Amino acid sequence: MPRAFLIVMDSVGIGAAPDAGRYGDSGADTVGHIADFCARERGAQLEVPHLVRLGLGRACYLATGRVPAGLDGALSPGGRYGCAAEVSKGKDTPSGHWEIAGLPVPFEWGYFPKTSPCFPPELVAELCGRAALPGILGDCHASGTEIIERLGAAHMSSGKPICYTSADSVFQIAAHEEAFGLERLYDICAVARELTRPLMVGRVIARPFIGEPGRFERTPRRRDFAIAPPAPTLLSLASREGRQVISIGKIGDIFAHEGTGREVKATGNSALMEATAKAVAELADGGLAFTNLIDFDSLYGHRRDPPGYARALEAFDAQLGQLLGQLQSGDALIVTADHGCDPTWAGTDHTREWVPVLAVSPGTSGASMGRRTSFADVGAACAAHLRLPEVLSGQPAGMLD
Structure with missing residues (x-):
């Protein structure tokens, strides 16, 4: 029976989407601008030969009309x-992943205004009352690393958690693991999840950190409290049919643990790819493995670090080459992304971009699948490959057949 492997390169966009202007992202191009940076600033082209062999450069051309340097x-x-x-x-992130899994988001997410304070006062009062908090710090749009550095000492002395948001539909709570307590942070986030649900806020995110003032460091024990998908996804359909599902990285959190099967956590892209390689070796016939690689987004995109992003792409490409050699007859691998996060773009937010869709199955010849009008085509193609009986949103034709 066939197996399917789905890898999301978190934020690896390939050019401004048709509606990018509505989001202030006309001209954004994550991969293209990273490739330009490499050719211009480091004097060496972006080296991702396995992605190129799968057709990344051609996908970029479909999106923007140009092939980036080195691709x-x-x-x-x-x-x-x-x-x-x-x-x-x-x-x-949730919108992109749900749509990749065959479920375009059918509603508008709730966002907080770019004001200070940004959270409704009644929300803050209810959170403090129910969680027995002396108050909160922050209450604004901010970069996570910056606000922890700025308010970490005050947090430790006051016992007030640091609450902030971004251009995403998120309510983020940062707290010191030792001075405040990790489990207490999770408990407060669970309360915040309940309180923000009527506002249609996509995620409440626990952001634990350690260290001393001037040397704070976020830890890998982040936890996302997400709204559950309102309808079946590729994951839940596969689980319903008794197929083995392995969710690697933050997939479990993104899908609110609905149909996510065995969840495998790891820190960093390299470890996540090692977990994916292990899944290739272990996944049962008819199974699905779904991986999110977060470093591209969290460490390099949001922090606007083109050289770091380039190194991460090259390191991923090397591991991808090893993974390709593990695929068996009947396997299908799709590599894609959930949005962009152009490290050369203004601000620190995601960018609305086309994403690459690179599909390979041993014995299948290379060809263009063209411009797809929805990420949901990916989920539909995986469902068709796995011979799942229910139909997801999306058009699978031309992707794996």
């Missing part, structure tokens, strides 16, 4: 390649 190889691509635009509103 112009693969005259005979080894996979199906294309680009996809998102139909869900917004440009955040």
